[in-house]
Amino acid sequence: DRTRTPFIAGNWKMHKTIAEAEAFVAGLLPRVADADGVEVSLCVPFTALQAVVDSTRGSRVEVYAQNMHEAPEGAFTGEVSAAMLTELDVHGALLGHSERRQFFGENDRALQQKVPAALAAGLKPMLCVGETEEEREAGDTERKLRHQVQEGLEKVPLERLAEVTIAYEPIWAIGTGRVATPDQAQEAIAFVRALVAGFDKEASEQVRVLYGGSVKADNAAELLALPDVDGALVGGASLDPASFAAIVDAAR
Numbered sequence: 001d002r003t004r005t006p007f008i009a010g011n012w013k014m015h016k017t018i019a020e021a022e023a024f025v026a027g028l029l030p031r032v033a034d035a036d037g038v039e040v041s042l043c044v045p046f047t048a049l050q051a052v053v054d055s056t057r058g059s060r061v062e063v064y065a066q067n068m069h070e071a072p073e074g075a076f077t078g079e080v081s082a083a084m085l086t087e088l089d090v091h092g093a094l095l096g097h098s099e100r101r102q103f104f105g106e107n108d109r110a111l112q113q114k115v116p117a118a119l120a121a122g123l124k125p126m127l128c129v130g131e132t133e134e135e136r137e138a139g140d141t142e143r144k145l146r147h148q149v150q151e152g153l154e155k156v157p158l159e160r161l162a163e164v165t166i167a168y169e170p171i172w173a174i175g176t177g178r179v180a181t182p183d184q185a186q187e188a189i190a191f192v193r194a195l196v197a198g199f200d201k202e203a204s205e206q207v208r209v210l211y212g213g214s215v216k217a218d219n220a221a222e223l224l225a226l227p228d229v230d231g232a233l234v235g236g237a238s239l240d241p242a243s244f245a246a247i248v249d250a251a252r
């Protein structure tokens with residue numbers, strides 16, 4: 001449904017120093033200058049946020065942090081608040097990436113606070129959800145998604161629901177080269193949209209739901225053509241400007 005603006009987001013994970021980030025931006029900007037009608041963002045390590053904000057200013061590229069603490073400030077060593085991000089003119093925050101959940105104990109309870117806290121601070125939240133391979137094989141995919149989406153959106157004011165982006169990322173497809181089939185992606189993402197409709201029907205038609213998991217230049221077009229897939233969250237293939245720009249191109 002092209003009433004929703006296609007959205008391609010890159011997640012650098014723990015890659016790129018400031019110098020590497022600046023070299024990437026210099027390579028990317030000329031390649032996406034003509035990508036009218038596509039929203040593009042980069043999820044950048046904290047240390048390179050300022051440099052990427054500065055070097056993308058005035059371009060179509062928006063800058064997201066990869067995490068954000070839900071509290072305004074406090075005794076949370078190693079964490080970063082929404083105000084610390086907005087002070088840098090960061091546009092949004094990736095929330096609940098499966099690596100945060102798997103390796104750093106992030107849970108749906110914290111995300112229930114993080115999503116509305118980001119919105120309240122003026123940051124665009126991108127909430128990540130997705131099942132493990134074990135859960136898919138056990139027939140638990142919908143139960144897992146229901147839990148994650150309902151918890152994550154529970155405290156979002158209904159009139160702001162459409163501002164949340166949701167990234168459906170089956171964990172077995174992240175960094176594995178095992179991309180979901182078009183049927184699997186469409187089915188899960190339509191289900192996620194139906195869950196949003198459980199909160200508000202109109203918002204569910206406006207909310208962007210992205211697919212993530214081994215998206216590359218050569219499989220992006222097929223996924224992006226699916227009716228409920230509004231874009232892609234790209235890990236590995238976002239590290240190189242030419243391959244990331246090719247995915248942006250596929251969304252046009």
Ligand code: PEP
Pocket residue numbers: 011013169173174175176177212213214215233234235236237
């Ligand atoms: C991700 O990090 O969100 C991701 C989807 O990674 P990859 O594209 O490398 O599978």
